[in-house]
Amino acid sequence: xxxxxxxxxxxxxxxxxxxxxxxxxxxxxxxxxxxxxxxxxxxxxxxxxxxxxxxxxxxxxxxxxxxxxxxxxxxxxxxxxxxxxxxxxxxxxxxxxxxxxxxxxxxxxxxxxxxxxxxxxxxxxxxxxxxxxxxxxxx
Amino acid sequence: xxxxxxxxxxxxxxxxxxxxxxxxxxxxxxxxxxxxxxxxxxxxxxxxxxxxxxxxxxxxxxxxxxxxxxxxxxxxxxxxxxxxxxxxxxxxxx
Numbered sequence: 191x192x193x194x195x196x197x198x199x200x201x202x203x204x205x206x207x208x209x210x211x212x213x214x215x216x217x218x219x220x221x222x223x224x225x226x227x228x229x230x231x232x233x234x235x236x237x238x239x240x241x242x243x244x245x246x247x248x249x250x251x252x253x254x255x256x257x258x259x260x261x262x263x264x265x266x267x268x269x270x271x272x273x274x275x276x277x278x279x280x281x282x283x284x285x286x287x288x289x290x291x292x293x294x295x296x297x298x299x300x301x302x303x304x305x306x307x308x309x310x311x312x313x314x315x316x317x318x319x320x321x322x323x324x325x326x327x328x329x
Numbered sequence: 330x331x332x333x334x335x336x337x338x339x340x341x342x343x344x345x346x347x348x349x350x351x352x353x354x355x356x357x358x359x360x361x362x363x364x365x366x367x368x369x370x371x372x373x374x375x376x377x378x379x380x381x382x383x384x385x386x387x388x389x390x391x392x393x394x395x396x397x398x399x400x401x402x403x404x405x406x407x408x409x410x411x412x413x414x415x416x417x418x419x420x421x422x423x
Contacts, residue, residue, distance in 0.1 A: 203330040209350045231375065238377045238422075242349045291389060296382030297412055303378060306413040316410025 195223060195260035212237055212256065213328035215285050219258045225265070229328045231256075232307040233267055239300035242267050248273055263328045270321040275313050278313035279304065279322060294302070330371075331416065344372035346381030359387035365396035370403045376410060388419060397421065405407050 196249040198219050202208045216233055217227075237256065244254055250273030257268040285302040305311065331351035347355060384398065391397050399421045400420040403411070411417045 206349050209348050213346070213348075228406075234375060235377060235410075238348055238379075242377075242379065249353075274419050283353060287413070288414070288418075291392065291419045293387070294385060294419065295417075296378060297383060299381060300378030307409075 197259040199257040201255045206245055232326055236304045236308050239304050244271050249298050265326045268323045270319055272319045274318050340367045342369040349377040349379035352379040352383055355383045362420050367399045369401055
């Protein structure tokens, strides 16, 4: 494994049916960087949860841009929505995972789990575009 | 892609990836269950919150009937997802 990394980027249609293409994009990056597949679950999970939230809550029609890079042992995943309203997942309240089944609802669970699996999350807004950047250190 | 098959003793086997694009198909299957089932996760590589939501809805529905889903052969990544979400207290996992 080398220290450097070339950033890869691609735009995807704002549709849940694009998930298969997103996962293939991640898989190609892992192959290119020779990263062990055991690190892939968290990246796939974070990407799906953020992407499907954008699909669900942002009414726009434009594509969503995904960027992946690696520096040393750290993977960086950025998701940019050019139609704004991208949300800062740091603002999403935590889920009470101790509630009994009768009181559990799926809402908010995805973001809660992303925060468990990812080391650091940053949010930036620039000229109408919102970017969520997630960092995962490979152990 | 997610494959759902029913084998001997009505055991359900999941294979592939249980993501948001597969949730509707899985929901149709799981919400049609009238009795508790053992669900074999040995060939399931991945699950997201969309998949968890389907399983939660099925478990709620079955528990109202005094039944439940039992999950077996769960890989370590998916086991972590269940633990982080508290679903390890909602499902019997072995």
